[in-house]
Amino acid sequence: MQEALETLAEAAGFKGNEGRLLSFYRAASVLKSLPCAVTSWSQLHGLPYLGEHSSRVIQVGACHGEWGEWGVLDLVELQETWFESQSESAGMYRKLLELLEHGTCEEVEQVRCSERHQTMKDRLFTQVFGVGVKTADRWYREGLRTLDDLREQPQRLTQQQKAGLQYYQDLSTPVSRADAEALQRLVEAAVRQTLPGATVTLTGGFRRGKSQGHDVDFLITHPEEGREVGLLPRVMSCLQSQGHVLYHQYHRSHLADSAHNLRRSSTMDAFERSFCIFCLPQPQQTALEGAPHPCLTRKAVRVDLVVTPNSQFPFALLGWTGSQFFERELRRFSRQEKGLWLNSHGLFDPEQFSMQLLRKMSSDSWALSTFPQSREMPELRNAHRGAAGLSFDQDSFQTGALPPHGLTCANGAVTSWDSRV
DNA sequence: CCGCAACCGGT
DNA sequence: ACCGGT
DNA sequence: GCGG
Ligand SMILES: Cc1cn([C@H]2C[C@H](O)[C@@H](COP(=O)(O)OP(=O)(O)OP(=O)(O)O)O2)c(=O)[nH]c1=O
Ligand SMILES: [Mg+2]
DSSP: OHHHHHHHHHHHHHTTOHHHHHHHHHHHHHHHHSSSOOOSGGGGTTOTTOOHHHHHHHHHHTTOOOGGGOOHHHHHHHHHHHHHTOSSTTHHHHHHHHHHHHTTHHHHHHHHHHHHHHHHHHHHHHTSTTOOHHHHHHHHHTTOOSHHHHHTOGGGSOHHHHHHHHTHHHHTSOEEHHHHHHHHHHHHHHHHHHSTTOEEEEEHHHHTTOSEESSEEEEEEOSSTTTTTTHHHHHHHHHHHTTOEEEEEEEOOHHHHHHHOOOOOOOSOOOOEEEEEEEEEEEEEOTTTOOEEEEEEEEEEEEEEEEOOGGGHHHHHHHHHOOHHHHHHHHHHHHHHHOOEEOSSOEEOSSSTTHHHHHHTTSHHHHHHHSGGGGGOHHHHTGGGGTTOOOOOSSOBOSSIIIIIOEEEETTEEEEEOTTO
């Protein structure tokens, strides 16, 4: 049932309905959090996010439902769910489907067909790095059907999409933990060469214990605050000179940017995040001797490198460990229940923006009473040791330029704000 | 009826 | 502004 | 789709 709800969430995403997506994911998460299996309908009553619709999905799965109460949309959704998760335990869905074929036939079949098409095309194009639901949809409506169709129109492709097509096969292959560890050694070597003492932490899905991933995520920092500045460009040049970088996109942060000096230097050099495709040597295992030959094959792998000052490391680790849904819910909880704004740089109190928060956070009791569950999340429990994650110098600082927080500050005072504030 | 995490880059 | 990405 |  959790999978069923997650499939509905995904389907909502394909239709561009972010609200439904969230609700279905939340309902699935609530089920996961239960200490034991749900055996009766009444157990669902009162659980958050298991409202009318989600409950009905479960009700039918448990064979307690009455077909007459079902609307066309519900049936189509359930059918898609069944197709996706057609393992063994899906027998009840099959019954439902066959009943469905008898009853509302014509109309349902029509919707179903179009829906099938929708998902089919989505699967084909959205897999390409740089192609999302909107673009896949548009291309399909324009009559494009195959990857080669896309390759024939290179002038219409973004650089990202070109890379996505070029490395399509490798990038659709899951990344193994062994690959991730090999990449870590590669990155560590480059980092060691650039700034001894800097550390490389495997994060993202692999830190959560996944055995495979769609990419590899790393956090880089240095125990001495400030030493990390300018590190990433040097690491990237190093890796580039070794021929490991197939594609890259650099990101700066408003915080890091304005933190050190306010010269708006477009020095082009001040990026702190690199979002790339690496070329990873694949060990060639000869069947008999098992001695790996170095580098006969190479594989393209998506890699994310993030450099963070040591003071912000707890927040970066928390933010980049995921999952995506966990991060979204945590930030929503922080803002809605605690009135604090959380991102991967820090936790911000919009009232008394910086100084008081620093003091508050310097006590264990504050961290624990604010986030009781943080006992299970060491990086959050220790977050206060890294202070609030606000960087500034004596002249001025921006608490995030306009787009993120809408506030501009100088010497601790708000000097301008935008309409949202 | 409204909000739904919070960012950055390319076109 | 919209779409891509994390 | 759900909660406020
Ligand atoms: C995609 C995404 C990720 N993140 C954070 C949490 C993720 O765990 C982390 C890395 O992103 P991803 O690499 O996209 O996610 P993942 O590592 O958990 O899973 P996968 O195995 O598919 O690589 O970045 C967000 O905060 N928001 C997002 O929308
Ligand atoms: Mg990942």
